[in-house]
Amino acid sequence: xxxxxxxxxxxxxxxxxxxxxxxxxxxxxxxGLPMGIALAVTDKNGIKPNAVVYKVLDVIANxxxxxxxxILLILIMPLTxxxxxxxxxxxxxxxxxxxxxxxxxxxxIESSINxxxxxxxxxxxxxxxxxxxxxxxxxxxxARTSILVGVTIALGTILGYSAMAGIVGGxxxxxxxxxxxxxxxxxxxMLVAVVLLVVLVQIFQTVGMSMSVKLDRRKR
Numbered sequence: 079x080x081x082x083x084x085x086x087x088x089x090x091x092x093x094x095x096x097x098x099x100x101x102x103x104x105x106x107x108x109x110g111l112p113m114g115i116a117l118a119v120t121d122k123n124g125i126k127p128n129a130v131v132y133k134v135l136d137v138i139a140n141x142x143x144x145x146x147x148x149i150l151l152i153l154i155m156p157l158t159x160x161x162x163x164x165x166x167x168x169x170x171x172x173x174x175x176x177x178x179x180x181x182x183x184x185x186x187i188e189s190s191i192n193x194x195x196x197x198x199x200x201x202x203x204x205x206x207x208x209x210x211x212x213x214x215x216x217x218x219x220x221a222r223t224s225i226l227v228g229v230t231i232a233l234g235t236i237l238g239y240s241a242m243a244g245i246v247g248g249x250x251x252x253x254x255x256x257x258x259x260x261x262x263x264x265x266x267x268m269l270v271a272v273v274l275l276v277v278l279v280q281i282f283q284t285v286g287m288s289m290s291v292k293l294d295r296r297k298r
Contacts, residue, residue: 084267087254092274094168095250098240099278102172103233106179113139113180114187115213121192125199126209139181147178147239151246168249171240179236186231190224191217223293230286234279241275251275 117135120128145153151174155165158173194217202216218225244252251271259268 088251088270088274091249091251091254091271092278095237095240095252095275095278098168098171098175098243098248098250099233099237102175102179102236102240103229105172105176106183106232106236107229109176109180110183111187113184115191115217117184117188118191118217119209119213121188123192125203125212135184139184142177142181143185147174147242148245150174150178151243151248166247171243171248171250175236175239175243178239179232182235183228183232186228187225190221190228193224194220223290226286226290226293230283230290233282233286237275237279237282 118124119126120132154174158170159165161173162170164170202212240250241252244256251274255268255271258264
């Protein structure tokens with residue numbers, strides 16, 4: 079039978095999942111945004127081509143992205159314990175989530191910036207704008223709609239990663255689904271956890287796409 083304790087447990091699971099997802103996305107963008115900008119700027123078609131810098135960042139992004147999240151989570155457990163004080167739990171899961179998200183976000187930022195019209199960039203260069211000015215006032219401004227869509231995608235992806243962390247006691251809805259739905263065969267709890275995860279993804283998707291549409295209209 080469904081009890082008030084189960085309802086409270088699910089509510090705590092939602093809060094933990096949101097905590098992991100939002101904080102990891104924030105830290106992921108703190109690392110991934112400069113990486114994506116650097117990748118776009120130093121590309122052979124960028125405003126400051128630099129083959130060495132681009133290749134180093136390209137290799138780092140490809141290596142981290144090619145490691146499955148669960149393996150990455152286990153690989154950096156010593157680092158997680160060093161930063162957080164333990165290698166399990168909600169707060170600890172933020173560390174591997176951030177490392178997994180950063181190169182993914184970097185690639186999306188790179189792609190968004192590469193979509194900016196070359197004519198706009200050339201116009202800024204012809205007026206003598208510095209590289210930093212072009213990045214801040216041209217590239218990021220012109221790519222803002224695409225970047226916001228990328229945030230929506232990143233939130234959904236990181237939310238999925240946070241659910242996988244439940245296998246090793248990462249907390250949140252994924253942990254509840256594993257502990258009760260899988261190990262204890264309480265299928266109704268697993269079903270509710272999955273439905274809540276889907277609802278959260280849909281909320282992120284709806285809000286993000288609505289904001290991007292409004293921003294795109296304002297841009298025009």
